Structures are given as C-alpha cells and as structure tokens.
Amino acid sequence: MARGLNRVYLIGTLTARPDMRYTPGGMAVLELTLAGNDLVQDETGIREIPWYHRVKLLGRQAERWGDALEAGQPLFVEGRLEYRTWEAEGQRKSIVEIRADFLDPLDGRQMETVEDARGQMRLRNALNQAILMGNLTRDAELRYTPQGTPVARMSLAVNERPRGQAGLGGEPRAASRREHWEEKTHFLEVQAWRDLAEWAGELRKGEPILVIGRLVNDSWTSSTGERRYLTRVEATRLERLTRGSGQAGGPRPQKDRTGGVDIEEGLEDFPPEEDLPF
Amino acid sequence: MARGLNRVYLIGTLTARPDMRYTPGGMAVLELTLAGNDLVQDETGIREIPWYHRVKLLGRQAERWGDALEAGQPLFVEGRLEYRTWEAEGQRKSIVEIRADFLDPLDGRQMETVEDARGQMRLRNALNQAILMGNLTRDAELRYTPQGTPVARMSLAVNERPRGQAGLGGEPRAASRREHWEEKTHFLEVQAWRDLAEWAGELRKGEPILVIGRLVNDSWTSSTGERRYLTRVEATRLERLTRGSGQAGGPRPQKDRTGGVDIEEGLEDFPPEEDLPF
Numbered sequence: 001m002a003r004g005l006n007r008v009y010l011i012g013t014l015t016a017r018p019d020m021r022y023t024p025g026g027m028a029v030l031e032l033t034l035a036g037n038d039l040v041q042d043e044t045g046i047r048e049i050p051w052y053h054r055v056k057l058l059g060r061q062a063e064r065w066g067d068a069l070e071a072g073q074p075l076f077v078e079g080r081l082e083y084r085t086w087e088a089e090g091q092r093k094s095i096v097e098i099r100a101d102f103l104d105p106l107d108g109r110q111m112e113t114v115e116d117a118r119g120q121m122r123l124r125n126a127l128n129q130a131i132l133m134g135n136l137t138r139d140a141e142l143r144y145t146p147q148g149t150p151v152a153r154m155s156l157a158v159n160e161r162p163r164g165q166a167g168l169g170g171e172p173r174a175a176s177r178r179e180h181w182e183e184k185t186h187f188l189e190v191q192a193w194r195d196l197a198e199w200a201g202e203l204r205k206g207e208p209i210l211v212i213g214r215l216v217n218d219s220w221t222s223s224t225g226e227r228r229y230l231t232r233v234e235a236t237r238l239e240r241l242t243r244g245s246g247q248a249g250g251p252r253p254q255k256d257r258t259g260g261v262d263i264e265e266g267l268e269d270f271p272p273e274e275d276l277p278f
Numbered sequence: 279m280a281r282g283l284n285r286v287y288l289i290g291t292l293t294a295r296p297d298m299r300y301t302p303g304g305m306a307v308l309e310l311t312l313a314g315n316d317l318v319q320d321e322t323g324i325r326e327i328p329w330y331h332r333v334k335l336l337g338r339q340a341e342r343w344g345d346a347l348e349a350g351q352p353l354f355v356e357g358r359l360e361y362r363t364w365e366a367e368g369q370r371k372s373i374v375e376i377r378a379d380f381l382d383p384l385d386g387r388q389m390e391t392v393e394d395a396r397g398q399m400r401l402r403n404a405l406n407q408a409i410l411m412g413n414l415t416r417d418a419e420l421r422y423t424p425q426g427t428p429v430a431r432m433s434l435a436v437n438e439r440p441r442g443q444a445g446l447g448g449e450p451r452a453a454s455r456r457e458h459w460e461e462k463t464h465f466l467e468v469q470a471w472r473d474l475a476e477w478a479g480e481l482r483k484g485e486p487i488l489v490i491g492r493l494v495n496d497s498w499t500s501s502t503g504e505r506r507y508l509t510r511v512e513a514t515r516l517e518r519l520t521r522g523s524g525q526a527g528g529p530r531p532q533k534d535r536t537g538g539v540d541i542e543e544g545l546e547d548f549p550p551e552e553d554l555p556f
Contacts, residue, residue, distance in 0.1 A: 002382075009409065011517070076488055076519070078283065102281065104280075104281075104488065106517045106520065107519070107520045199388070210384070239289070239352075240384065241382050241383065242384065
C-alpha cells in the first residue's frame with residue numbers, strides 16, 4: 001500500500017467567535033468555521049467559488065487560541081482530513097472532518113472580504129489546498145451530468161503515518177518511535193471533472209494515486225429524509241504512482257515501511273454507497 | 279518567534295540516473311536532479327518557466343530508491359529546505375538544499391515532456407511549491423530593475439520543529455518526544471515581484487510571515503570569480519502573521535512552544551550580503 005499523505009492548507013476568515021468545549025476526558029476542543037472564495041479557472045473563465053469549512057482543533061492548540069479569536073479574523077490552518085466512525089442507534093456512522101494541527105492568525109488589514117447573506121465576512125482570494133496519497137478502495141466511477149459534463153468519483157484509503165518520520169528522513173531514531181503509533185486508515189472521497197474525470201475513469205481498485213485539489217462540502221438529503229454533509233477533495237491534479245515496476249531495480253518491496261491495511265478489510269469502514277449523494 | 283513551517287512539494291522528471299554514495303559514517307546519500315516547466319501567469323500572459331532542482335535524499339529512503347531510478351522517470355518529492363553551514367579555508371560557507379523526506383515515482387505514460395539542449399527530459403506542467411513560515415532577519419528590501427519592475431528581497435529565519443508534533447496536534451505524548459530534538463534554524467531567501475514586491479517592501483525585521491511560492495535557482499559569479507548558486511523561494515503569496523494582538527484574548531505568549539532563536543544571534547549564520555547576487 002502506498003504510504004499515506006494527508007495535508008490540508010487553508011486561509012479563510014472566521015465566520016463567528018468559536019466556542020470552546022471539553023471532552024469528558026478533559027481535552028479542549030475548538031470548532032471553527034472558516035469562509036473563503038477560491039478563484040477557479042475552467043473553460044468558462046475565472047470564477048469565484050465560495051466555501052465554508054468546519055475545522056476542529058484539539059488539545060493544547062485549542063487552549064492556546066480558545067479565547068483569542070473573533071469573527072472576521074483571517075486564519076491560516078495547517079491540518080489534515082480525519083475519518084471517524086461510531087455507532088448510533090445500531091448503525092455505523094462515519095464522518096470526514098478537517099483537523100487542524102496548527103492555526104495562525106493573519107493580519108487582515110489589507111485583505112479583501114465579502115459580506116454574505118448572514119452578515120459573515122468571507123475572504124476573497126482564499127487558500128484551499130489538499131494533498132493526498134493513498135490507494136483506491138474501488139474502481140473510479142465515471143458519470144455524466146445531464147448537461148454532459150464528465151465527473152469521476154473515487155474513494156481513497158489513506159494510511160496515517162507518524163509525522164515524526166517525515167522530518168527525520170530515515171534517521172535511525174525514527175524506528176524506535178514507531179512502536180508508539182497506532183496504524184489508522186482514513187477513507188476519503190475524491191471527485192474530478194471534465195478531462196481529468198475522463199482520465200481518472202480508468203483508475204482501478206487498489207491503484208496508488210496522488211491527489212492535489214481543494215476541499216468542497218457537499219450536502220444532500222438521504223432516502224430517510226436526513227440532511228447529510230460530506231467533505232471531499234475536488235481534484236485539480238491526479239497522478240498514478242508506480243511501485244518502480246519496469247525500472248532497473250525490479251519490483252519494490254511489497255509493503256511500505258509505514259505498514260499497510262488490506263483494502264478489502266478497510267472497505268467495511270467505508271460509508272455505504274446509498275449514503276453518498278448522486 | 280513564529281513557529282516554523284518548511285514544506286516543499288515537487289513533481290519533475292529525473293535528468294539522469296542518480297549515483298548513490300555513502301558518508302564516512304555509512305549513511306546512504308542520493309542526489310537527484312529534477313527538471314520541470316512551471317506554468318506562470320503574470321501581466322504578459324501565461325509563460326512556461328523551466329527549472330532544474332537538485333534534491334538530496336538520505337538514509338533509508340536513499341537505500342530504498344538508489345538502484346531503481348532511471349533518467350526521465352517522473353517523481354513526486356515531499357521535502358523541505360535545509361540550510362547548512364561549514365568552514366572551508368577559514369571561511370564560513372553556507373548552502374540551502376532541497377531535502378526530500380519522501381520520494382514517489384509517478385507513472386509517466388501520459389505525461390508530456392520536452393527535450394532540452396542536453397538531451398534531458400523536462401516535465402511540462404510540473405509541480406513546484408514551497409510553504410514557509412518564519413521571521414524576517416532584516417527589513418525587506420525593495421528595488422527596481424532597469425525596466426522599472428519592483429522586486430523585493432527578504433530573508434527568513436525558519437525554526438525546525440519536530441514533525442511529530444504536526445500529526446499529534448497537542449496530544450500529551452508530544453511533549454516527551456521533544457527532548458530528543460535539537461533546535462535548528464534555517465535561513466532562507468525569498469523574493470517577490472511587482473505588486474507583491476511593493477506590498478512586501480514595508481515588512482520589517484522580526485515580523486513573522488507566511489510565504490507560498492515556487493523554488494527558483496539563481497546563479498551568479500562572485501567578486502572573486504567563483505560561480506555561486508542559491509535556491510530561493512519566489513513568492514506568489516505573502517501574509518503577515520499576527521500574534522493575536524488587538525484581539526479579545528490580549529497578547530499571545532511571547533515564546534512559541536517549539537522554542538525560538540534570537541534573530542540577532544541567528545544573523546551571523548546568514549550568508550554575507552556580498553555573497554548574494556544583485
């Protein structure tokens with residue numbers, strides 16, 4: 001399985017003063033909503049696309065910023081997508097959240113915002129980037145909108161890995177740290193449009209891919225009448241990873257050093273198809 | 279001092295089969311040159327700008343990929359900028375290198391390349407992104423080219439921090455790992471052009487900023503006739519960070535939890551002005 005990569009970078013304005021709460025175990029939790037406009041270029045020209053993303057900050061970082069943030073404050077967020085599951089009324093539920101590792105207030109004096117219908121400030125020229133690496137949990141699915149625009153849907157299994165390894169680049173001490181780490185897999189939804197969708201339509205289950213894109217929120221009403229939300233990545237770039245096959249060195253080791261999960265085994269954690277929009 | 283952030287993402291093609299070497303201590307070192315074309319949009323339209331970057335891979339990652347890479351192979355690199363100093367002939371020398379934390383071969387079957395004058399393949403539509411956060415070691419310097427184009431130069435002190443903290447988001451066990459970490463500061467050069475340069479011209483020594491941009495290589499001949507090279511970041515976006523001043527919570531703690539260096543103290547590590555081009 002491809003090593004996992006799961007990074008999110010956002011710049012937006014806070015829609016409201018965030019409330020701090022604590023888990024029963026005493027950990028601080030801060031939930032923020034950031035708002036921004038992305039500049040997106042497609043065949044119709046450059047458009048401004050508004051977004052609102054909820055971001056969760058935990059622990060010491062939450063305590064640090066809990067009382068210091070006001071509505072309208074521009075923030076930089078460095079984080080990742082976090083997939084969580086739980087049981088409710090006998091059903092398996094899941095959610096993808098944006099988890100901030102770090103949060104940095106920005107000087108907004110020269111930043112341009114627009115006021116939305118609720119009187120909230122939304123940052124123009126925001127930043128909204130996600131970089132993911134993982135394996136497809138099923139074949140990519142290519143469909144066409146009623147207007148004939150191609151759209152491809154993919155779901156990606158992304159291994160969490162100790163971030164300590166990233167900075168240590170294979171130094172020996174990284175190994176001893178690994179034993180403190182619990183392997184975890186995030187199941188993340190990816191979407192591509194137009195030419196990229198047609199290219200992606202040929203991707204098959206198990207293939208390791210690199211995704212660069214922006215976070216979008218979809219909401220829809222389920223068959224049971226419930227309102228559902230899903231954070232997914234709208235790809236602006238997709239690349240197939242190889243495992244070095246066909247290269248001089250022959251096939252690479254089967255197992256990445258960050259470990260791996262069986263795709264089949266992971267599938268049961270994935271939201272059932274009928275829960276997904278479209 | 280602002281917490282440091284130092285991330286580099288590249289996609290390019292290998293110009294040649296890399297050679298593996300070993301340090302006297304037995305650590306594997308792989309040096310690669312990646313080549314790509316960036317699509318850059320400015321007032322003259324969209325231009326393709328070629329780049330060649332040397333990337334260094336150490337330790338286990340170097341051993342893993344040492345024999346498996348051929349000229350023309352497209353690669354994804356996740357890494358950072360590494361500032362190193364040493365003594366040579368009684369002089370203090372320094373260099374900024376691109377250090378890969380991870381390397382992933384990409385499937386190049388549908389990628390477009392151009393052949394350069396040396397017969398090397400250079401990837402079109404490459405990826406070349408750097409994200410930095412740090413403090414200015416001196417006032418930004420605004421100049422004008424003979425054609426009247428504004429250009430600003432900045433130098434940034436970026437604290438290295440244990441990557442383990444990024445993924446652990448303030449969980450308690452992060453604290454106990456910190457003691458294994460040696461604080462290090464990277465001195466990195468940043469450049470901005472046109473409107474962004476004029477905005478940046480007002481930035482002052484010590485200010486914490488966020489930089490998003492692409493890596494460029496400058497080369498020039500020093501006053502002593504030596505050829506010099508410098509990897510710097512050409513900013514596409516710059517933001518001032520605040521420390522929360524003027525916000526409800528009052529001033530933030532003076533010292534970031536990743537520690538800090540005194541800017542003055544760090545300055546002696548910085549390349550002397552006369553060694554810099556222009």
